[in-house]
Amino acid sequence: MNAPRPSRAGVDARSAVAQVVVFATLAGVAAWLVANTLHNLEQRHVSTGFGFLLQPSGLPIADAPPGYDPTRSSFAEALWVGFVNTLVLSGATAVAATALGTLLGLARLSSNWMASTLAALYVGVVRNVPALLVVLFTMSQMRRIGPPREAIALPGGAFLSNRGLVFPSATEGAGAGWLVLAAAVAAALAWRVLRARGAGARGAWTGAACAAAGAAALAFAMLPLRWAPSVPVLRGFNFVGGASVSLEFCAMLVALTAYFAAYVAETVRAGVLSVPRGQWDAAESLGLSRPRVLRLVVLPLALRAVVPPLTNTWLGIVKASALGVAIGYQELVSVVNTALSMTGQSIELVVVLMLAYLAVGLAIGGASHRWNERLLGRGAR
Amino acid sequence: MERAAARAGRAVSASLAPAGSRPAPAAPGRGPFAWARRRLFASAGSSLVTVVLGALAAWAAWRFVEWAWVHAVFAVPGTGASADTAACRAVEGTGACWAVLPEKLRFILFGRFPWDEQWRPAVVVAGFVALFAATTVRALWGTRLVALWCAAPVVLVGLMHGGVAGLPTVPTDVWGGLPVTLILATFGLAAAFPLAIAIALVRRAKRLVLMRALCRAYVESVRALPIVSVLFMASVMVPLLLPEGLNVDKLLRAQLAFTLFAAAYLSESIRGALQAIPAGQHEAAEALGLSYARRTLTVILPQALRIALPSLVNTFLGIFKDTSLVLVIGILDLMTAGQNAVLEPAWQGFSTEVYLFVGAVYFAFCAGIARFGRRLEAAGEAR
Numbered sequence: 001m002n003a004p005r006p007s008r009a010g011v012d013a014r015s016a017v018a019q020v021v022v023f024a025t026l027a028g029v030a031a032w033l034v035a036n037t038l039h040n041l042e043q044r045h046v047s048t049g050f051g052f053l054l055q056p057s058g059l060p061i062a063d064a065p066p067g068y069d070p071t072r073s074s075f076a077e078a079l080w081v082g083f084v085n086t087l088v089l090s091g092a093t094a095v096a097a098t099a100l101g102t103l104l105g106l107a108r109l110s111s112n113w114m115a116s117t118l119a120a121l122y123v124g125v126v127r128n129v130p131a132l133l134v135v136l137f138t139m140s141q142m143r144r145i146g147p148p149r150e151a152i153a154l155p156g157g158a159f160l161s162n163r164g165l166v167f168p169s170a171t172e173g174a175g176a177g178w179l180v181l182a183a184a185v186a187a188a189l190a191w192r193v194l195r196a197r198g199a200g201a202r203g204a205w206t207g208a209a210c211a212a213a214g215a216a217a218l219a220f221a222m223l224p225l226r227w228a229p230s231v232p233v234l235r236g237f238n239f240v241g242g243a244s245v246s247l248e249f250c251a252m253l254v255a256l257t258a259y260f261a262a263y264v265a266e267t268v269r270a271g272v273l274s275v276p277r278g279q280w281d282a283a284e285s286l287g288l289s290r291p292r293v294l295r296l297v298v299l300p301l302a303l304r305a306v307v308p309p310l311t312n313t314w315l316g317i318v319k320a321s322a323l324g325v326a327i328g329y330q331e332l333v334s335v336v337n338t339a340l341s342m343t344g345q346s347i348e349l350v351v352v353l354m355l356a357y358l359a360v361g362l363a364i365g366g367a368s369h370r371w372n373e374r375l376l377g378r379g380a381r
Numbered sequence: 382m383e384r385a386a387a388r389a390g391r392a393v394s395a396s397l398a399p400a401g402s403r404p405a406p407a408a409p410g411r412g413p414f415a416w417a418r419r420r421l422f423a424s425a426g427s428s429l430v431t432v433v434l435g436a437l438a439a440w441a442a443w444r445f446v447e448w449a450w451v452h453a454v455f456a457v458p459g460t461g462a463s464a465d466t467a468a469c470r471a472v473e474g475t476g477a478c479w480a481v482l483p484e485k486l487r488f489i490l491f492g493r494f495p496w497d498e499q500w501r502p503a504v505v506v507a508g509f510v511a512l513f514a515a516t517t518v519r520a521l522w523g524t525r526l527v528a529l530w531c532a533a534p535v536v537l538v539g540l541m542h543g544g545v546a547g548l549p550t551v552p553t554d555v556w557g558g559l560p561v562t563l564i565l566a567t568f569g570l571a572a573a574f575p576l577a578i579a580i581a582l583v584r585r586a587k588r589l590v591l592m593r594a595l596c597r598a599y600v601e602s603v604r605a606l607p608i609v610s611v612l613f614m615a616s617v618m619v620p621l622l623l624p625e626g627l628n629v630d631k632l633l634r635a636q637l638a639f640t641l642f643a644a645a646y647l648s649e650s651i652r653g654a655l656q657a658i659p660a661g662q663h664e665a666a667e668a669l670g671l672s673y674a675r676r677t678l679t680v681i682l683p684q685a686l687r688i689a690l691p692s693l694v695n696t697f698l699g700i701f702k703d704t705s706l707v708l709v710i711g712i713l714d715l716m717t718a719g720q721n722a723v724l725e726p727a728w729q730g731f732s733t734e735v736y737l738f739v740g741a742v743y744f745a746f747c748a749g750i751a752r753f754g755r756r757l758e759a760a761g762e763a764r
Contacts, residue, residue, distance in 0.1 A: 012588060015586075015588040015589055016588075018589075019589055019590075019591045019592050022592060023591060023592075023595075026595075033622045033623075036621070036622055036623055036624050036625075037621050037622055039624075039625070040620075040621050040625060041621070043625065110430075111419075111420065111423060111427070112420065112421065112423070112427045112430050112431060113420035113421055113431075114421060114430065114431045114434045114435055114438075115430055115431075115434060118434055118438060124748075125744065127698075127747075128698075128743065128744045128747035128748050128751070129702070129740045129743050129744055129747070130702035130703070130705040130706075130716065130743055131702065132705045132706055132708060132716060133705065133716065133736060133739060133740050133743065136716075136720060136732075136736065137732075137733070137736045137740070140732040140733065140736065141733070144474070319606070319607035319608075320607070321607075322607035322609040322610060323609065323706075325609055325709050326706075326708055326709055333607060333609055333610050333613070336610070336613075337613060340613075340617060346614075346617050346618055346621060347618075347621075350610075350614055350618065353606070353610055354602065354605070354606060357605050357606050357607070357610075358602070358605045361604075361605040
């Protein structure tokens with residue numbers, strides 16, 4: 001016979017005791033660590049609290065909006081600029097990597113041997129080297145680009161030199177990013193509302209375009225922006241006019257896009273393979289051409305398997321933007337790191353850092369969840 | 382109209398005719414020409430893709446061969462600070478300077494480890510490779526392998542550190558290169574694995590409400606943060622958290638950060654697999670009268686780990702690659718050593734060659750891990 005099993009109440013009591021013991025131990029360790037920290041901070045004459053955030057930072061940031069002035073702007077502003085840089089870099093990378101990755105994923109599935117082999121080779125190599133290596137390699141190659149006098153002319157009037165990328169701009173003053181954001185949000189909202197009210201695709205797109213234009217005009221009137229079209233021209237040793245982004249930003253964008261495209265490609269490939277063979281056959285038997293089969297039947301079905309891992313990859317991109325610290329692109333982690341060495345306010349800065357990344361993580365996670373629900377809901381109907 | 386109907390009738394009767402009287406479907410032809418027609422030139426679009434991609438690939442390959450072989454410099458006179466790299470400078474941009482590799486190889490692989498003692502890191506790397514190789518041999522699986530994994534850290538770290546058996550002591554701040562990468566990745570993952578299993582089990586335990594919440598908060602916050610910032614925290618916060626005078630070695634701090642980081646990610650893989658185990662397995666094991674520990678160890682975990690395998694291998698790969706991030710806190714691992722190898726004025730600017738070499742080393746290890754993972758998966762499916 002087995003030993004009599006303990007009653008349910010006995011098990012509950014046992015696990016309650018175990019939990020209390022573990023908690024008491026953890027609380028004790030935490031209290032000890034806090035006491036140590038307070039003592040150490042006192043020894044170093046560091047005052048705790050978030051008051052330092054309002055003091056002028058003296059922290060120079062290369063990729064900062066025109067309103068940012070290190071001698072006057074506070075630490076809070078510096079951190080905000082860093083956070084915006086993180087978002088801009090990750091957003092641009094996510095768009096580019098998703099586009100390139102989808103192309104690569106489809107190429108891997110292609111019946112064309114040349115396309116599938118080259119794509120497989122690319123994905124196989126990139127997935128087996130560290131992202132940091134790709135970043136450092138890209139940066140070392142970009143540093144070899146000549147000075148502005150020997151800049152590489154890109155289509156659209158942009159120039160890439162060892163001082164970064166200069167391109168034509170339309171406005172002067174701070175807040176161009178807000179303008180773009182306002183237009184994008186308005187367009188997305190208008191599109192959703194119109195579609196929900198039963199508008200056709202063409203009508204919804206027109207409405208979205210009108211809403212974007214309206215929002216942009218409103219934002220333009222409210223923001224300290226001036227209309228000043230300007231094209232970069234080489235004068236002396238550097239370019240005059242236009243807008244610019246640093247070489248570090250370009251290197252991060254190129255490197256992270258190249259790296260994460262391989263991951264997106266794997267996701268897309270798995271998603272397409274998850275679509276049952278019968279769907280292909282049925283679509284082909286309707287007489288659809290192969291590109292239309294892909295666009296109208298297979299990709300929409302594959303999207304269900306693609307969305308969760310794809311949004312995970314996007315989250316990975318946001319986190320990988322912290323690699324900027326290795327080549328001097330001043331995103332959030334890099335700004336926090338500099339601020340930390342200037343003030344010694346490690347706990348406060350770590351809290352700020354965690355909150356910022358948690359906010360981004362929750363936003364992407366929430367959006368992913370809702371998108372997924374919608375896809376599954378549509379399938380059920 | 383009638384003709385169309387007749388044609389349709391013929392088509393139907395043809396498709397309904399007994400199989401023997403229908404012409405056999407055109408068998409895919411054999412031989413290289415048939416293959417090329419099928420896989421390269423199936424349609425006009427496909428042909429265009431083949432030609433454009435083929436031309437691009439051929440051009441890139443030729444440019445690489447030109448750079449890496451035709452115009453390359455394989456050796457320069459002199460060594461160290463007296464090396465004369467003029468020949469390399471002359472071809473900079475058009476040809477590779479492979480002379481940098483033999484010159485800097487020992488620095489890239491072993492960092493600033495004392496020159497005369499560098500046989501020790503070399504033996505340690507060989508030891509790691511042997512450990513990995515032993516792990517792939519199925520016949521060795523069991524208590525012997527566990528014992529080997531328990532003994533490995535002591536022996537390998539002892540050999541690096543010295544101070545025993547007449548070996549001079551080498552402090553960790555001059556350790557560097559490949560051994561540091563392997564130590565961080567291997568021991569970080571090995572220590573994180575049991576921790577991850579514990580976290581995953583707690584998160585599945587119904588009664589441990591408080592601990593479940595605690596583990597969830599831990600896993601979610603670690604997964605929300607970039608590892609770069611976790612490393613920063615480990616290097617900045619740990620000295621603050623500990624009492625004055627108690628100092629934790631920098632390498633150990635990074636090791637700790639990696640272990641805690643890896644545990645959060647691994648626990649998510651294992652938790653997902655635990656969820657995939659049917660409730661019937663728990664119930665059947667309970668009905669046999671097995672205790673919780675025996676149910677978990679003999680019934681649930683073996684199945685869960687097999688399910689988790691692909692995702693575990695991915696996490697292993699990710700952590701192995703992420704060890705390169707210790708660059709930002711100034712630990713001289715393989716990546717950092719590669720970056721620092723070309724700081725010397727004579728060799729400045731030959732980073733491409735070094736990065737290619739470092740990339741090849743990472744690739745070899747990562748591809749090995751991935752291959753082993755695929756073999757395990759295939760073996761699991763075959764059972």
